[in-house]
Each structure stands twice: as structure tokens, then as C-alpha cells.
Amino acid sequence: MTSSNEFFERLKDITSTVIPYEVKLMTNYEGWEDSIEMRGKNLKVSIINTESPKERNLKISDERGLTITIPFEGVEIINQFHNESGVYIEIYFFVYEGFARLNR
Numbered sequence: 001m002t003s004s005n006e007f008f009e010r011l012k013d014i015t016s017t018v019i020p021y022e023v024k025l026m027t028n029y030e031g032w033e034d035s036i037e038m039r040g041k042n043l044k045v046s047i048i049n050t051e052s053p054k055e056r057n058l059k060i061s062d063e064r065g066l067t068i069t070i071p072f073e074g075v076e077i078i079n080q081f082h083n084e085s086g087v088y089i090e091i092y093f094f095v096y097e098g099f100a101r102l103n104r
Contacts, residue, residue: 007091008074011077012047023060036068
């Protein structure tokens, strides 16, 4: 079984080496669902405030200045696959209220 710390280390590796073309953030909390999609050549995914596990934030931004920041307590990489279109990684972020799912 993979530990949460291993998932976090993998997430740090992904955010430091991959420039995604598309990021889709989906939320699900008590039956409520919503999603935000960002697409483009210059998306940036980064982790900020990593000193404390309770203060980690995921930051997603684009070249136009649109930024989304998500505070999270834990992370789990649930799926990763390749096809002719590219590489897809699905990541669950355990947030303070419910959870968020990020498809890259």
C-alpha cells in the first residue's frame, strides 16, 4: 500500500517537471458537484506552504493571470494512464471540506 507521504512526493515531482495542457478540477461534497477546467500551453501547477502538512496549498494558474488555490490535508494519486493523446493523471486532494479531484 502506498502511503500519503509517497503520494505527496510524487505530486511534488509532477508539479516540478510537468507543464499540463489541461487541468480539470472537480469537487464533490454532500452530493454537490462542480468543476473548473483550465486549458492552454502555459498552465502552471505548484505546491505552496509545504512546511506543515496542515498548510499545504495547490496553486493552478494560467498565462492570463487566472489562479485557483486549493488548501489540502492529504493527497492520493488514483489513476495514471497513457494514450495517443497524452498522459492522464487523476489525483484526489483531501481538503478541509469534502474532497477535490484533479484530472490532468
